[in-house]
Amino acid sequence: MVLTEEPKYWFYPDVQGNLNLPESERLAVEIIRPTGFQSKEFVSVKSTREFYRNDQPLDADGNAREVKKFKSVTTELCVNADYILRECVGQVRNLSVKDGGGKERQIKSGSELADCRAYGIAEIVSAVCNEVRSDVPTDSKKKSLE
16 A cells, blocks of 8 residues: 655635635645544534433432433534644745734744634634645645655
């Protein structure tokens, strides 16, 4: 078995019309491919079960009763975006943020992206996290690897 390795590459998120911009103006994020060990830190699963009130086989007086089944079972997938942005994102190009006073600053790293509070940042973070978590290269990535 032979796997393909690419330690770093540039990712252009398909968000907010980014891919319609000239290439020199597109938001670009340097992805640092995670090691197998790091990838276990990306996602955690939280499961909860809610029972009906009468979930015990005996009532308060010790008499047997029919036990009802689960009322609900919930599973939540939690993505650790902070870890992904700080450990698996290098440089960021062509992203700036204006504060309430109109002062503009550049977002230049994954850590700065993680700390950013700008409106619209969630869509970018989601696209980057999905890219880092993906273990299958896209068709365009396959072509560049050949």
